[in-house]
Amino acid sequence: MDKTQIVYTDNKDNKFWKFILNELKPKGKIFTLFNIISFPVMVLGIIIIYIRFRDGIGAVTNLNQEIPWGLWIGFDVVTGVAFAGGAYILVFMVNILNMKQYKPILRVTVLNGFLAYLFYSAALLLDLGRPLKVINVIIGNNFGVSSVLFLVGWHFLLYMLALLLEFSPAIAEWLNARKLRKVLTGISLGAVIFGITLSVLHQSGIGALYLMAVDKIHPLWYSNYLPLQFVVASVFAGISMVILEGSISHKVFSYQLEKDAHHQHNKILTGLSKICAGALFAYFSLMVIVFVHGKDWKYMNSGWGSWYLFEMIGFVILPMILFYFSYRHKNMILIRVAAVLTLLGVILNRMNISIIVYRWMDVERYVPTWQEFVVTFTIIFIEVWVFRWIITRMPVLRKSPEWVRGDH
């Protein structure tokens, strides 16, 4: 299992680079179905990105003066951040609440979260008209501290650092750097605590971005509670992603796992489905209060009203019931169905707010170009490739090397 582990000592640079070079080589089969599909998409996506920088955003997107934020922001950022929420929820459960049974999936979730943030920021840069000026926000010559986006940006950036720190012991184990690992684990409690705080704030901040668009978003979807709604949604969105992604990883990378891992994983999934059911119920209650408080009955008798009911019944109430039953009956298939439904629901809700019911009264609708879709898939595929590269090399799913246990 550990055939790639080359003994390495800090003072020999030569060996270190040899090790890195060796690790960079591809492992496993090259012509898998996933590779055959994803590779051409990625090549095409990179060409489109090149055209975007050569001719401007308008050359590859359908964005216009009415719809300034399209698929790249609406899906990659607004939706993607919710999907990456699993990292802070699990970190909270394992490191703060001390729920040890979830520890086996902690590392892979943190890694997923980190990569998601990394690549969604990349997507964000593609969407910026003047991406080099992003430095203004970071070095601070022009702090717009009254801007929600400023706060989201900074919390985003700091959280990426926190996630990297939380994951860094795995990198240290991969490099066999014992001293480094000790230092890194020492500061990780700070990273954990601030990571959770930063998450709560930027998850809600994404919702707060749309607070000033009060005249543009359909009243059924707009409320003052958007920030709160987005945080709660990030709980079940994040956990559903953990369930789905965990199920796939356990199939694909099963050779990395111990014998009892499968049974253990099923137990974890049942626990998670309980949390999801609870979070969905909290979300549903919040939405009911928002609905009644906003006196939204008058909008129900329209196409938008049906669309709203479709979202609430099909993708909030239904998965909530499914999660509940799958927890009661320990039904692994039902859990996955519920997770997929929940994820679709989160996509639907976020796409509604950012694109579909945004300017609902306009006749002309924004439909993303095929280039926008290709670039979105490119970013997801690159992320999966990097994820796979790390999983096959670092101790993420498999157990840490022997020396780690002796170190404490």
Next chain:
Amino acid sequence: MIINRRNFFKAMGATAVALSIGKEASASAGEILQNDDELNGMLYDNTKCIACHGCEYDCAEAHGLEYPDIPENPPIRKTNEAQLTVVNTYETSKGPMHVKVQCMHCNQPACDAACLTQAMHKMEDGPVVWREDKCMGCRYCMISCPFDIPKFEYQSTNPRIMKCDLCYERQKEGEMPACAYNCPQEALLFGKRRDLIKEARKRIHEEPEKYIDYIYGEYEAGGTSWMYLSGAPFEELGFKTNIQKSSYPGLTKGFISSIAPVDILLPAALLGIYEATKSRTNHSTEEEE
């Protein structure tokens, strides 16, 4: 309305501790509100306008843009990245009436509050301007603006946000905005907001049958520096009449002022929970993450 708004901000000031960040942040919200009547603004009187479209050409010249190509009897147009103002003609219950469209220069602009680099900024004397060296092109100003004014150059590799800047450069040299300077009908009146409101009230008072008894922009979005007098109901002229009367940055104020307390208190709470849950199992942990 004004009393509500004032009281609201006074109350906000009282909770200065939690708000310190948010308040300091938008100088435009705190300071300018005290004397928003002192801002430079414009009063457009559509009973005087004859839709000669001269201001559209003057605007293009003042901003180094190409002259617009305006057809005979033009349809209802929107401003765009190449045309910062347009004059539209509507058939109303009082006959054909004209409306000049451009940035409203809100007293508390949503775009300014939205901008994370302060590229979009309300100047102390009134104009809301966009500053090229700061903007990173995120287009959040376009999402936030209730009047849909900022426009983006999608076809450019170094795109700009384009909108009326109340001829800020000309104002710095002591000149009035190009449109007002050149208007042959004096339909555009440039001056201090206070004086403009007085003048508008006077006109309504003197010729009540000629004007609708309303100054659009006096309270819209918390008050704008550009205001309108009209001879026909505003809703017949394409105006957004459902715009809220309080400021748009106020919508995010609650969220922004909650950030500092959460950033400080949540870590403390988390640390507390951590300490509370760890003790029992301290010995059995073989490895920490």
